[in-house]
Amino acid sequence: MQTITIRILRCNTKSFPSAVSLFPPESCILSVQTDNERTEAMPPTRPAAKTAAGGAAADTALQAAAPRADIALSVPVLIADRRKAVILTAGGEILMPKPSELGRFLAQHMPLVCHAPATAAQLGISPFAAYDILEIFAFVHPARFCLPSVAGVAAALDLPVSVTTTEDQCIALLESAQHLLAALTAESPTEHSDPVAIAAMMGLATAADVSGEDNGGQSNAPSGWPWAPLILQALDKPHGHHDRQTARAGTKIWNRLQEWAEEAPPPPPGHESISAPESAAALQELLAARGGNTQPRAAQLSYAEGIVPAFHPRNRENLPNTVIAEAGTGTGKTLGYIAPAGAWAEKNQGCVWISTYTKNLQKQVDEELAALYPDAEEKKRKVVIRKGRENYLCLLNLEEAMNNPAAQNNPRYATGLGLVARWTAATRDGDLYGGDMPGWLPSLIGWRTSLGLSDRRGECIFSACQHYHRCFVEKSQRLSQRARIVVANHALVMHRTALSHPHDVLPSRYVFDEGHHLFDAADSAFALHLSGREAADLRRWLLGLESETGTQMPGRSRNRGLKRRLEELIADDEKAQHALDDALDAARTLPGYGWQKRVQSGQPKGLTEGFLQLVREQVYARNTNGRDVFYSLETQVLPPIEGLYESAYALSCRLRDLSRPLQILINLLQDRLETQADTLASDTKKRIESVCHSLHFRANLVIAGWVDMLGCLQSQTGHEAFVDWFQVERIEGREYDIGMYRHWVDPTVPFAANLKPHAHGVLVTSASLTDDHGAEGGEQNWNYVARQTGAAHLTEDGGTSAHRLQLPSPFDYAAQSRILVVTDIPRDKTGQIAKAYAALFKAAGGGALGLFTAIQRLKAVHARLLPELEESDMKLYAQHLDGLDPSTLTAMFRMEENACMLGTDATRDGMDVPGRALRLIVFDRVPWPRPTILHKARRDYFGRGYDDRVTRFRLKQAYGRLIRHETDKGVFVMLDSRLPTRLTSAFPKDVLIERVGLADAVNIIKSFLQQNNEF
Secondary structure (H helix, E strand, O other): OOOOOOOOOOOOOOOOOOOOOOOOHHHEEEEOOOOOOOOOEOOOOOOHHHHHHHHHHHHHHHOOOOOOHHHOOOOOEEEEOOOOEEEEOOOOEEEOOOHHHHHHHHHHOOOEEOOHHHHHHHHOOOOOOOEEHHHHHHHHOOOOOOOOOHHHHHHHOOOOOOOOOHHHHHHHHHHHHHHHHHHHHOOOOEOOEOHHHHHHHHOOOOOOOOOOOOOOOOOOOOOOOOOHHHHHHHOOOOOOOOOHHHHHHHHOHHHHOOOOOOOOOOOOOOOOOOOHHHHHHHHHHHHHHHOOOOOOOHHHHHHHHHOHHHHOOOOEOOEOEEEEEEEOOOOOHHHHHHHHHHHHHHHHOOOEEEEEOOHHHHHHHHHHOOOOOOOHHHHHHHEEEOOOHHHEEOHHHHHHHHHOOHHHHOHHHHHHHHHHHHHHHHOOOOEOOOOOOOOOHHHHHOOOOOHHHEOOOOOOOHHHOOOHHHOHHHHHHHHHHHOOEEEEEHHHHHHHHHOOOOOOOOOOEEEEOOHHHHHHHHHHHOOEEEEHHHHHHHHHHHHOOEOOOOOEOOOOHHHHHHHHHHOOOOOOOHHHHHHHHHHHHHHOOOOOOOHHHHHHOOOOOOHHHHHHHHHHHHHHHHOOOOOOOOOOEEEOOOOOOOOHHHHHHHHHHHHHHHHHHHHHHHHHHHHHHHHOOOOOOHHHHHHHHHHHHHHHHHHHHHHHHHHHHHHHHHHOOOOOOEEEEEEEEEEOOEEEEEEEEEEEOOOHHHHHHHHOOOOOEEEEEEOOOOOOOOOOOHHHHHHHHHHHHOHHHHOOOOOOOOEEEEEOOOOOHHHHEEEEEEOOOOOOOHHHHHHHHHHHHHHHOOOEEEEOOOHHHHHHHHHHHHHHHHHOOOOEEEOOOOOOOHHHHHHHHHHOOOOEEEEOHHHHHHOOOOOOOOOEEEEOOOOOOOOOHHHHHHHHHHOOOHHHHHHHHHHHHHHHOOOOOOOOOEEEEEOOOOOOHHHHHHOOOOOOEEEEOHHHHHHHHHHHHHHOOOO
16 A cells, blocks of 8 residues: 655745744744654743643654655644634744734745634634645545544544644644545545546646645645645546546546436335334334343333324324324434334335434434444435435536536636535435535535535426436435335425325325424425515526526526426427417516616516515515614505505516416426326426426416415405515615515414325424423313424314323433523623623533524624633634534534534524533523514414413423433523513423522532532
C-alpha cells in the first residue's frame, strides 16, 4: 500500500517569505520544531505544561509516517473561535494574530480549517480560500456523516488524537488530512465512481495546476478546488485522465447508477390477525437481536400487546380498526410497535407504513429496524424510507448543472457539484434532507449545488427523462411496493391519500408515531394559499422558466413547461393540443417574473397581480400594529375594500378558463389509458398516470379551491368548515409573500376522509397525547384526543369505539428532576433575560438547552449571552444562527457534555439527548398560541380551555426533552413569572415545582446537580 505523508515544512523565505515578519514577537506563543528538539514557549504567555503538551503532540504527529515530498501539504492550520484565532504555520510556529494581522495573513495563505464558512463567521470576517477538512472528508467518504468539528472528523476517522487544547486541534487537523489522503490510495475505481475524473473537474485542472509545483500556499494557488492536485497525486494521476473522453465519461455519474426494472405487481396481503402472545414473542426476538436482556420491560410488553387490535382484520368498509396509544418516555414505544408490525407484515406478506413527523425520528425508526432485519441485504429489500419527491436529488438537474459552463469556470460551483457527484455514487436512496447527505454539506457548497438540485416544483417529466430508470424517486416507489416496512412522514401519507381514488391499491396498515403532530401536519397538507409565490410557481409549471420580459428561457424539457412535457403524449390528438393551448393562454394571468416588486410599487401586471395589490392594501389599511411590525400581518377578508370584489370576480373567471382545459386534458389522457391499454408501453402508461395525477392536483384541488375562495369573497359569506384571511407574510421584517389563505378549522376531517377507504388498521401513538391533569379529564379528555388526532373521524361514533391505551413513563421524575419558575426577571428586558440565561447555564456547568418562543428573542439573547459563555470556555450553539440544520446542531451538542444550545419549537419537538449532555432546560416564556385569525376560529370550534390545552402540550413536550433515560437528572426552568398554576399540570404529578428568584434558582441548580454528581 502506498504511504501518503503530510509534512510540516520549516518556514523559510522561499515558501513563506513573510510568515515571520508579518507578526510582532509577542504574537508568537510557541515554536514546534520538525526534529527531536524540545519545544519552548516564547514568551511564556501560557502555562509551560500546556505548551509542552502541544509540542509533544506535534512531534508525534510529524513523525507518524515517512514523508513524501511530492504530496507534502505545506500550509498553515487555522483554529478559531469568536475570541481568538490560532495559527500553526507551515514552519511549525504557533501564532495568535490580531484581527488586522489575520486579514493580511489570509490574503497571502490558504490555511487548513474545519468548516471555512463557520470559521469566517466566528471571526467576523469575509469568506476566505482554505483547505477545508470537511470538503476532503466528503470527497473521500461520501454519504458518511461526521460532526463538523475537529473532534468530530477525528472521531469519524477513528484517530487516537487529543483535541483538548487549541494546539491539539491543529495537530488533529493535520493528522486527519493525512489519513484522508492516504485512504485514497486504497480506493479502487468502482462501477459507481471515478474519483480521478471528478477531482480533475473540481480542480478546473490544467497541466500546470496539477504539476505538483510548490506554491507555498500563496494566493496564486490553482483557481479550482485546492485539494484537487493533492488528491490526483494520491491517486497517481497528477494530470487526471489523459484521455479526454474517459475524463468526460467519469463525471457522468448518472450513467454508473444501477437501473431498476419493472416487475409484476405484488399480490394483496392476507388478513390474518396478530395475537397478543405473537406480538410479545416478536418483541422478545427484537430484543435478542439487539443483544442484552431479552425480557421486555412490563410497560413495553403491555404496549406491544395492547396495540394488536390495529393489526386485526377490518370488519366494515371505511371503518379501520383504530388504536390510540400514549406511552410515556422510556416505555420502549418504537420497538413496541415494530414487533407486531413486523410480525403482521411477514405473516400476511403485506406492508406496514410507519409515519413520523420529524426527520430525526424517521432516521431513528430506520435504525431500530435493524433489530427486525439484522441482515443488511434483507433490510435493504424489506425496509424503505419514503419522503416527498422534493426531498430527493433529481439526476436530470444534476446533469444540467454539470453541463452548465459554470462547472468549467466557477471554482465554488465545480467544487459543490463534484462533492454531490461523489455522494450520488454512494448514497443509499438519494435523500438530500435528513438522509445520508451530511447536514453540514449544503452550508459548505451552497444551496444551488446541493438542495437546489431536487425537483421542488413538480416539474418531473417521468419516463420522458433519460434517467427515469435510475431515478431515486422511482426506485424508492418501486421498492416500497414490495417492502414489509415503509418509514414515511405524515405529509407524504396525507398527500398520497389525498390524490388517490377509492379503487387505488394503497397500504392497509398505518402506524402514526408522533401522533400529537397529526393535527399540524394535516393543517399544512390541506391548506390552500392563493398567494403570489404559489401562483407564480403554478405559472412556471405550466409555461416553463421565463425571463423578465416573459420569453421562455432555454433549458431541458422540464424547464419548458407543460407543453414540452406533454407534446409526445398528445402529438396526434388535435383536441388535446387545443386544450393545452387554451390552458397556457389562461396561465398568463398568473404572476410572472418580478411580480412582488410590481405589486409593492403599485404597478401590477395582470389579474392576479392586481388582486394581490388590493389584498396588500387591505392588510395594511386594517393593520393596527403599524408597518414596522417584525412579523407577518393579517386581516379578515370581509368586508373587502373598494375594487376588491370586482377584482376577485374577474380573477375567478380567468381561473375557470384555466381549469376547464386542464380537466379536458385529464379526461383525454385517462381515456387513452383505457382505450389503448393493450398497446401502450408500460413506461408510457406510468407517464400518463403521473401527468394525470399532477394535472388533477392542480386543476381540481388547487385551482378549484382558489375559485371557491374567491367565490366566498364575492358572495361575502364564509364557509363554516374553513377559515379565510388575507396576509402579508414577512421574514425578519421583509415582505416574503402576499395572498388569500384558507385553512380547515379541523384539518383532521380531510385527513380521515382520505385515509378511511384504504386503511384497515390505524395506530396513533405518542408520548404526549392526553391532558389528564387539565381542567377536563376522563372521557372528555379522550374525546379531545380523538378530535386532535383524527380518530374521531376514523370511527362512526366520534372516537368512542377506538381502542385506548395509556402507559405512564417508568421514570422517577420526582427524584430525577426539579422544576423552577423564576419570578424576578422582567419578560421584556432582553439584557436581564440574557444575564439570567448566562447565570443558569453556568450554574449547571453547561449541558443546557435554551428554548424560545420567538426567533428574534433568541437572536437578541444570543448576542449578549455568547461573550459571557466564551469567557467561561463554554460552547454555545444556536438554531437559525450557526448555518447548520437542527439535527447536526443537536448531534454536536450531544457530543460535548458541557456545551449549550439555543433553539425554538423545532428543537423542542425533535431533540433526543439522553445522558448528562442535557441536564438543564430554560424556557424563556409561556408558549401561548399566537392570537391569529385561524387560532381564534379554532378556539371557538374546540371550546373552552383550548388555549390552555395547546400550551400544556407545548410545555409537556419541552419538559420531555430533559429526562430520556432512567439515570438522567435535570432541572427545568421557566423564566416567565406569569406561568399560571393551572398550566403546571403539564408536568409529572410528583415533581417539585418552586417559584424562586434567580439567585435561589442558581443555588438550587448547583445543589441538585452536584448532589446527583452531574458535574
